[in-house]
Amino acid sequence: MLIEELSRDGKSGLRLTFEDRGPGIPDVNRAMTDGYTTAGSMGLGLGGTRRLVNEFEIKSTVGVGTTVTVVQWKRR
Ligand SMILES: Nc1ncnc2c1ncn2[C@@H]1O[C@H](COP(=O)(O)OP(=O)(O)OP(=O)(O)O)[C@@H](O)[C@H]1O
Numbered sequence: 001m002l003i004e005e006l007s008r009d010g011k012s013g014l015r016l017t018f019e020d021r022g023p024g025i026p027d028v029n030r031a032m033t034d035g036y037t038t039a040g041s042m043g044l045g046l047g048g049t050r051r052l053v054n055e056f057e058i059k060s061t062v063g064v065g066t067t068v069t070v071v072q073w074k075r076r
């Protein structure tokens with residue numbers, strides 16, 4: 001995980017980058033769907049995160065890994 005401080009137009013924020021070298025995600029759209037899980041869990045981690053942050057990006061390659069990047073700007 002990488003934490004970066006951001007400053008843009010007088011606003012401050014954080015960019016968090018979560019990178020793994022796991023199995024990757026074959027169908028990112030399906031993985032983003034609320035309730036979809038292959039882990040027997042709630043299937044809400046990705047979708048819930050997307051709704052909670054200002055910017056959300058996911059890149060995944062099967063057999064290589066997954067990177068999720070979020071940006072949140074401080075409220076003022
Ligand atoms: N980093 C990852 N690498 C590989 N597959 C992933 C990764 N993150 C998510 N997935 C796949 O997408 C599915 C949905 O992910 P999501 O985080 O939304 O739910 P979950 O992890 O199953 O449950 P929850 O996060 O609610 O505990 C996962 O079950 C898994 O199949």
Ligand SMILES: [Mg+2]
Nearest residue numbers: 041044045046
């Ligand atoms: Mg999850």
